[in-house]
Amino acid sequence: MATTVESPGIRREWQRFTPRQRLIRYAFYLVAVAALIQSINSVDIIPEFLEDAPAQIVDLFARMWPVDWAYYPKTVHAALIETLHIATLGTVLALIMAVPVALMVATNITRWPALRLLGKFILVSSRSVNSLVWALLFVAVFGPGGLAGTLAIAFRSVGFVGKLLAEALEEAHKGPVEALTATGAPWLSLMLKAYWPQVQPSFWSIALFRWDINIRESAVLGLVGAGGIGMALDDALNLLYWDQVALTLLTIFSVVIAAEIIVTYIRSKII
Amino acid sequence: MTAAVANGHATPARGSSPGRSLVLRNLRKEYTPGKPVLLDVSVEFAGSGVTAIIGPSGTGKSTLIRCVNRLVEPTGGEILFLDQDLAKLRGRDLRAARRRIGMVFQEYNLVERLTAIENVLCGRLGYVAPWRAWLRKFPAGDIDKAFELLDAVGLADRAGHRADALSGGQRQRIGIARALMQDPDLLLADEPTSSLDPKTSVEIMELITGLAAKRNIPVIVNIHNVELAKRFAQRVVGMTGGAIVFDGPPDQLRDDHLKQIYGGEAWL
Numbered sequence: 001m002a003t004t005v006e007s008p009g010i011r012r013e014w015q016r017f018t019p020r021q022r023l024i025r026y027a028f029y030l031v032a033v034a035a036l037i038q039s040i041n042s043v044d045i046i047p048e049f050l051e052d053a054p055a056q057i058v059d060l061f062a063r064m065w066p067v068d069w070a071y072y073p074k075t076v077h078a079a080l081i082e083t084l085h086i087a088t089l090g091t092v093l094a095l096i097m098a099v100p101v102a103l104m105v106a107t108n109i110t111r112w113p114a115l116r117l118l119g120k121f122i123l124v125s126s127r128s129v130n131s132l133v134w135a136l137l138f139v140a141v142f143g144p145g146g147l148a149g150t151l152a153i154a155f156r157s158v159g160f161v162g163k164l165l166a167e168a169l170e171e172a173h174k175g176p177v178e179a180l181t182a183t184g185a186p187w188l189s190l191m192l193k194a195y196w197p198q199v200q201p202s203f204w205s206i207a208l209f210r211w212d213i214n215i216r217e218s219a220v221l222g223l224v225g226a227g228g229i230g231m232a233l234d235d236a237l238n239l240l241y242w243d244q245v246a247l248t249l250l251t252i253f254s255v256v257i258a259a260e261i262i263v264t265y266i267r268s269k270i271i
Numbered sequence: 272m273t274a275a276v277a278n279g280h281a282t283p284a285r286g287s288s289p290g291r292s293l294v295l296r297n298l299r300k301e302y303t304p305g306k307p308v309l310l311d312v313s314v315e316f317a318g319s320g321v322t323a324i325i326g327p328s329g330t331g332k333s334t335l336i337r338c339v340n341r342l343v344e345p346t347g348g349e350i351l352f353l354d355q356d357l358a359k360l361r362g363r364d365l366r367a368a369r370r371r372i373g374m375v376f377q378e379y380n381l382v383e384r385l386t387a388i389e390n391v392l393c394g395r396l397g398y399v400a401p402w403r404a405w406l407r408k409f410p411a412g413d414i415d416k417a418f419e420l421l422d423a424v425g426l427a428d429r430a431g432h433r434a435d436a437l438s439g440g441q442r443q444r445i446g447i448a449r450a451l452m453q454d455p456d457l458l459l460a461d462e463p464t465s466s467l468d469p470k471t472s473v474e475i476m477e478l479i480t481g482l483a484a485k486r487n488i489p490v491i492v493n494i495h496n497v498e499l500a501k502r503f504a505q506r507v508v509g510m511t512g513g514a515i516v517f518d519g520p521p522d523q524l525r526d527d528h529l530k531q532i533y534g535g536e537a538w539l
Contacts, residue, residue: 173383175376175378175379175380176380176381176382176383178342178376178380179374179376179380179381179393179446179449180382180393180396181342181369182340182342182369182372182373182374183369183370183373183393183394183395183396183449183453184366184367184368184369184370184371184396184397184398184453185366185393185396185397186366186396186397186401188401189396189399189401189404192401192404192405193382193385193393193396193404194382197382197383197384197385198382198383198384200384
């Protein structure tokens, strides 16, 4: 009978990391701690103000209470509606602008590298500028108000929507595209019948997601004069009417929650 | 190598229509330069009847068939069909030529989120303007034809079902209907039964060959199941290593040939 028993032999050692890796890891920890100490030093924390903070918070809430409900019908309601318009129109505009850019960027659709590079440049420039900065630019061009806000939202969203849409296009299955190519379908028919049905769920999902984000973003655009509820907030803050600030913040909070609920509901229904 | 090539080409069973014949001359394909997958293949396919191309995986069968409708770009050679060299066509002319060639795929390649009938109607996309396809306003004649084809493949009751709700065999039937919707002069089938069970495979092959024969459309089918090839084809082309090593009627296909085509003999 041949019994195969593994002979114990020499003891084998095992360690998760090589000495070199360990050295690198310790060096990393050291650098991280040094960076933390350096940044605490550089932010100039004033101890008196830090001690004072709890009292200040209590004071702030005291001044916010009771909430000035009468401010809502007077100013906040109209501003809120404008915010919703800015967010929705901005999102629609962004979707329209993002589709051609996404087609330019998707590697399986655009084979010409220069065009892809141009598309990527558009997407990156859109995303690298914060919507508040876009708003400042458009306020300078079109003057304060909802138009500047809408364009700010749209231009900031193009990068986001375009990038995600391009990724969805790239993930589309090649098979149906191949099959419809074989029928002699022209480019536009391929887009409409082979790609669009495949990216449709992603498209609506991206649109809803971005609308949700834009509701939040458009609420602060008023701080730089680009219309919406942020303007009401700005006025109340400048005049130190804390009870009105409280009302405006509560309104923004409720709208964001409502948008979240609506988006979740629609998403579960259509996708 | 020449020893295995059977004497002469098979004569198609029925009267051949020379207009629909396909001639490949020195067809060559290199995916990476210097490593040819197709070694200057020259072969003629008659204008009717079923030709089966057999051979092991990775031997260039699929590449050969995909070069015909230019889903794969040939590196060199000529593809003569309907009085033109398909290898030279571009843009509009290429699309016009593709409309004349139907294709059935191994993975069916249906648009999953469209209904069965819409997938069949997709066979007309080479003829119908994009905006009409977009608005789903296909000509009435096309819709009649789509229903007729759904009847022919036995799926008329599934017309409104989405493709992703159908079984593999049903999807392939839709794939066949879509290819025939083109009213093609040639039907290519790339491993149409490889993803199906044995019984469904036979049904699908019966459907392809039967419907094509009724319309007198020549069929070229890639298939690695030798039994199915022998049963449904009037001519068998055996490929190995990017070259044709057997060409003749199925009854001339011997174990020696299969040994040469697939290598080894333990499996026989």
